Amino acid sequence: MSGLTPTETPTRPEGAVATAIAGWRPLRLVERNVLVYRRTWYVLAAGLFEPILYLLSIGLGVGALVGPVAVGGGREVPYEVFVAPGMLAVSAMNGVVFDTTFNFFVKYKYSKTFDAVLATPLEVADVAVGESAWALVRSGAYATAFLLTMVALGLVQSWWAVLAVPAAVLIGFAFAGTGIAATTWMRSFVDFDYVMLVVVPLFLFSATFFPLGRYPQALGWAVRVTPLYQGVALERALVLGDVGWGLLLHAGYLAAMGTAGVWVATRRLAILLRR
Amino acid sequence: MASSPEALVEARSLTKRFGRHVAVDGVDFRIERGEAFGFLGPNGAGKSSTMRMIGCVSPVTSGELRVLGMDPAGDGPRIRARLGVVPQEDTLDTELTVSDNLTIYGRYFGLSRTVIRERADELLEFAKLTERRHDRVDPLSGGMKRRLTIARALINRPEALLLDEPTTGLDPQARHLLWERLYRLKQEGVTLVLxxxxxxxxxxxxDRLVIMDRGRIAGEGTPRDLVARHATREVVELRFRSASDLRAALPRLAGVAERVEPLADRVLAYTGDGDATAAAIADNGVHPAAILVRRGTLEDVFLVLTGRTLED
Amino acid sequence: MSTAALRVVEREARVFRRLWRGTVFSAFVTPVLFLAALGLGLGGLVDEGGGRVAGLPYLVFVTPGLLAATAMQTAAGDALWPVMVGTKWARTFHAMVATPLRPRDVYTGLMAWTALRTTLAATMFLIVGAALGGVPSAWGLLAVPAAVLCGSAFFAPLAAYSATQHTEVAFPLIMRLGVMPLFLFSGTFFPVDQLPGWAQPVALASPLWHGVELARSATTGTFDGHSVIGHVLVLVGVLALGWYAGTCSWTRRLAG
Incomplete structure (x- = not known):
């Protein structure tokens, strides 16, 4: 038992060494989630399953009933080629929404996971950044698996598609930051209906299943400013090899959204957890 | 503030306010290295708020606080790296197993996996949880969860262990086992603050404690000291059949002891010699339903200092 | 149904009065959004591209599909987590069987309650679908009982199963690996004969396909006597088997 006590090193260098090793502290939260999901990896796998099923059902199934889709520049592509990048963006969003809202709520409100974390050298910002970082890992993994599925189905038309994975991570970042920030205002599980109230319309109306041109004009402009649309447009351009400087606008939108989200989340969590 | 290097924690006019509610109202205390220091008081006395400020999880509203010679406001992470915290509510990670709880907590401190593995074996042994190491946390009993929380708090070999109501909610058996474990830590020189x-x-x-009530410190000293100063060596407890019996007896109890304290359900007579006082009471013609002679305790100290019982 | 089971319906209705918002959202708003996005938005592309699906405009094809699928999703959701709440987390069902209620009354009562809610959701959905032009026939009213029958055929066996479970770990998997694929491939969004050969018998075995076909007969007003009887028989058969299994497993769980 003597090993449990600091008595053998009365000048206490232990703590200082520990702090030095800790390195980038938010990474510890990522490690925690890896430990959790090591046992429940199938939950992660199941999250990828959904966009793939949509690709098969709507993309290939309904796609067989649909003619080629105009994607601008006088170019037309088969429907499944049109839908696939949209589902890629959706998989990146799905990868984070549940973790940063529902799961985050349980951890901060019921399991008091973050109260334990904050009794260690970690700070509130480490929690917000770390949980977002985990979300990026998850979206990156989903996007990679999804992209490989697309390649296998012959739905990728350009080498630019390699950038689809970092783009998906950016989508994940945008939704992670805002997801955590929004969750700090949730009072009970009933409030998660509002999350669905945002996510479901985004999923259905971000030029995912049909092009912008089919929306009534006013609605089309509304869609253009929503976040998932930025992701879908970015992914679609990369996968089709339709690359231009305009894409930086989409990327900038997503980066700004994620940064603002993490910033708000950090401030809110400081109020809630450091009382 | 002239802080000598030995002090582990030093507080001057330490205050914590939540909105208009004053939880801690300008307290002063000093905790030395290697001692077991306690905050004794009823619920709502401000003990937990004080503890959370020492643990650098709750910002100080006003006053001065130095922990390990540093300022919690600027050096929170560096201070916390050298403390172990056992909060009042269990904050174990319910999504992880017993041993994973130790692992990830060690990682929060930036310890290497090898170091954690060695210490985890030892700590599981200490917490009597070696057999349960691969189980989830949820099904553990209350006592096991507390022991695991303490083991977790020791993973960074802290210089001080902060325990907030460590045995509240445990059954007597689990409580005694926990006390025994904490006593062992104390023997090994870990500073305990509880x-x-x-x-x-x-x-x-x-070893030493302060008595807290309504955000203020009402008394300070070693347990023996406090009893000697504020209570008496012995106490005679008188119980009556009814409140009216109790009221009727009071006039005849005047002068039988150094001090007579009527409570709702009983009367306490503070005295140096319990048996003599009991005899005097009988001589005065008072015949309570039950009479008990016991030694003076911290409970009595609290009553004398605050006019209330600890259960209030 | 016994009057005892009605007590259970009453209890659920009381709870619902406080939590109706979430239910209305999942049971009504979501399907309507799907109808708008896929029926109108995607439907426009389909109708432009090649014309008709199984002889129908796409919106007319997809409306009854979504109607039956919604009933399935509502019923499946009700048959999983709420059962865990009642048997383990809050143990409300244990409290119920401490009264004259029997386990089978609790089970049947919950099934009746879910049927009531699906009726409500299906009716609202049908009104919206008709307003958008997805329900050409007045026989479409019969699509409501078809959807409710379909939902109950999912509730009965799933609730029978969840009463045997002591943790909820399998529930999300059932929703994602069972219910979700059925939703997407049971003739809801495109005819099952488009599926690869090996998958067609699987789709035909799915109760949802039978529910979708029944609902589609109703909303389009095209009844083929033999197949209608066949679909009803399959759904009633699943419901009866599920109910029998449910009375057994609920008795074991609550009175065992």
Whole structure:
């Protein structure tokens, strides 16, 4: 038992060494989630399953009933080629929404996971950044698996598609930051209906299943400013090899959204957890 | 503030406010290295708020606080790296197993996996949880969860262990096992800082303590010291059949002891010699339903200092 | 149904009065959004591209599909987590069987309650679908009982199963690996004969396909006597088997 006590090193260098090793502290939260999901990896796998099923059902199934889709520049592509990048963006969003809202709520409100974390050298910002970082890992993994599925189905038309994975991570970042920030205002599980109230319309109306041109004009402009649309447009351009400087606008939108989200989340969590 | 290097924690006019509510109202205290220091007081006395400020999880509203010679406002992470915290509510990670709880907590401190593995084996042994190491946390009993929380708090070999109401909610058997473990830590030289509203716990574990009530410190000293100063060596407890019997007896109890304290359900007579006082009471023609002579305790100290019982 | 089971319906209705918002959202708003996005938006592309699906405009094809699928999703959701709440987390069902209620009354009562809610959701959905032009026939009213029958055929066996479970770990998997694929491939969004050969018998075995076909007969007003009887028989058969299994497993769980 003597090993449990600091008595053998009365000048206490232990703590200082520990702090030095800790390195980038938010990474510890990522490690925690890896430990959790090591046992429940199938939950992660199941999250990828959904966009793939949509690709098969709507993309290939309904796609067989649909003619080629105009994607601008006088170019037309088969429907499944049109839908696939949209589902890629959706998989990146799905990868984070549940973790940063529902799961985050349980951890901060019921399991008091973050109260334990904050009794260690970690700070509130480490929690917000770390949980977002985990979300990026998850979206990156989903996007990679999804992209490989697309390649296998012959739905990728350009080498630019390699950038689809970092783009998906950016989508994940945008939704992670805002997801955590929004969750700090949730009072009970009933409030998660509002999350669905945002996510479901985004999923259905971000030029995912049909092009912008089919929306009534006013609605089309509304869609253009929503976040998932930025992701879908970015992914679609990369996968089709339709690359231009305009894409930086989409990327900038997503980066700004994620940064603002993490910033708000950090401030809110400081109020809630450091009382 | 002239802080000598030995002090582990030093507080001057330490204050914590939540909105208009004053939880801690300008307290002064000093905790030395290697001692077991207690905050004794009823619920709502401000003990947990004080503890959370020492643990650098709750910002100080006003006053001065130095922990390990540093300022919690600027050096939170560096201070916390050298403390172990056992919060009042269990904050174990329910999504992880017993041993994973230790692992990830060690990682929060930036310890290497090898170091954690060695210490985890030892700590599981200490917490008597070696057999349960691969189980989830949820099905563990209350006592096991507390022991795991303490083991977790020791993973960074802290210089001080902060325990907030460590045995509240445990059954007597689990409580005694926990006391025994904490006593072992104390023997090994770990500084213990604990809050409690059990006077028995304070007497068993604390070298020195402060009595807190309504955000202020009402008294300070070793348990023995406090009893000697504020209570008497012995106390005669008288119970009556009814409140009217109790009221009727009071005039005849005047002068039988150094001090007579009527409570709702009983009367306490503070005295140096319990048997003599009991005899005097009988001589005065008072015949309560039950009479008990016991030694003076911290419970009595609290009553004398605050006019209330700890259970209030 | 016994009057005892009605007590259970009453209890659920009381709870619902406080939590109706979430239910209305999942049971009504979501399907309507799907109808708008896929029926109108995607439907426009389909109708432009090649014309008709199984002889129908796409919106007319997809409306009854979504109607039956919604009933399935509502019923499946009700048959999983709420059962865990009642048997383990809050143990409300244990409290119920401490009264004259029997386990089978609790089970049947919950099934009746879910049927009531699906009726409500299906009716609202049908009104919206008709307003958008997805329900050409007045026989479409019969699509409501078809959807409710379909939902109950999912509730009965799933609730029978969840009463045997002591943790909820399998529930999300059932929703994602069972219910979700059925939703997407049971003739809801495109005819099952488009599926690869090996998958067609699987789709035909799915109760949802039978529910979708029944609902589609109703909303389009095209009844083929033999197949209608066949679909009803399959759904009633699943419901009866599920109910029998449910009375057994609920008795074991609550009175065992």
């Amino acid at each position: 809050t409690t509203h059990y006077m028995e716990e304070a007497e068993q574990l604390c």
